[in-house]
Amino acid sequence: MIDRRIINGSKIDSELADDMTKAGIDRIRSCIQCGTCTGACPSGRRTAMRTRQLIRKALLGFREEVLSDPDLWVCTTCGTCTERCPRKIDVTEAILYLRNLACQEGYMRPEHRAVSVKLIETGHAVPIDDEKWSKMREDLGLSPLPPTVHSYPKAVKEIQHIIKKTGFDKLINYKEGKEDDKT
Amino acid sequence: MTKHRYSFFLGCVIPNRLPQIEAATRLVAPKLDIELVEMKGASCCPAPGVIKSFDKDTWLAIVARNIALAEENGLDILVLCNGCYGTLIAGVHDLKDPETRARVNKILKGTGHQIKGTVTTKHLAEVLYMDIGMEAIEETIIRPIEARCAIHVGCHLLKPSDIRPWGVVEDFTVVDELVELLGATSVDYKLKDMCCGAGGGLRSAVLDVSLDMAREKFEAMTQAKVDCLVNVCNFCHLQFDVGQVQVNKEFGTDYQIPVLYYTQLLGLAQGFTPKEMGLDRHYISVEPFLEKIGMSV
Incomplete structure (x- = not known):
């Protein structure tokens, strides 16, 4: 006799695959689990990340399991899986979509939150945060600050305006004036 | 007057960590009859691997603002970074959809910028190979x-x-x-x-x-x-x-x-x-x- 295996229904998000379809990953349900994505993945070659498994879990609605999986964050977004998928599924976009959901659930790495704080405060994800970079620019015959947000305080306000409107500050639980570089 | 004019998108890493690449590019460009027009107040593209991973709507609204700056210049974008290229070219593509554009323009309201969808994005390799051409490069x-x-x-x-x-x-x-x-x-x-x-x-x-x-x-x-x-x-x-x-x-x-x-x-x-x-x-x-x-x- 074989014991019945029953997956606890309350843990299943039956709408996840539909949501992904609506979000533009419209071929995800056509996945045949061939594993081409896993085979193409340069990260999967050196880690436990299995792209096929992430996609399968998403399709089955194992929401919590996928969103809390640290392997979701070892994809470099190189796009090789998307190019090679025989069912033309945008696998990389699927991973990005799941990462968005993971962030909404609070699964965000502190380093990534720190990058986001920099974007909110300066408009650059990698800003000039040390005089040595301005000095280097000057030595090379460039203006000490580039003609980006760094030279236009009004432009930084525009970025902050966008971020407030999309709620990105709330998403990362940004605390104005109370952030330090150690986040 | 120079023949090839572009909105020059710098991004973050080039101006703020590797300005030697910016300096080199600014020196070689005039020899190829390229004029690099500044995108004043441009921000992070924003980075596709990070910001797009965290919140696609925020990513799209910020890239829309950058593209709008190029539209205000009336010039296509020249970009040196593959990451920025990925963001800007996907942004141009996504914002071709009138519904998406309207939604993003609502977010941009209050910044003084609106996106119309009139410019495209080109990587340095594309500009050199397709716009300038091998012969013109060889001459320099x-x-x-x-x-x-x-x-x-x-x-x-x-x-x-x-x-x-x-x-x-x-x-x-x-x-x-x-x-x-x-x-x-x-x-x-x-x-x-x-x-x-x-x-x-x-x-x-x-x-x-x-x-x-x-x-x-x-x-x-x-x-x-x-x-x-x-x-x-x-x-x-x-x-x-x-x-x-x-x-x-x-x-x-x-x-x-x-x-x-x-x-x-x-x-x-x-x-x-x-x-x-x-x-x-x-x-x-x-x-x-x-x-x-x-x-x-």
């Missing part, structure tokens, strides 16, 4: 570079291919041709097409996996006995130059592959000095490569 070369180069194209120059101008993903030879035009040899090496490992937020948060990818490439390049690595993406450049020091420390290796961005190599061929190309600012010494081609810093 006064000092051929005889060296064995490992070309690293980088992922987002080519992928996703459905919104790229190339028509190929594998056997892409544009950058090899641009390098060989300068008198150099593009040397084949194992895993040439593989990712540098920096993207997707790995370099910031999963450094060991990120560096392991670069390590594999360094090993293959070393076996292929190259004189230098040539890239067309500053984030790959950062990974290979700064990351090479980190790899050597982490893995106990001693890779010494000089890393050059294409405009730096082009500048040398056009007669600029290594110092003008910022080659004294690298983390892995460029000296052995310069010695090989009969120059010094």
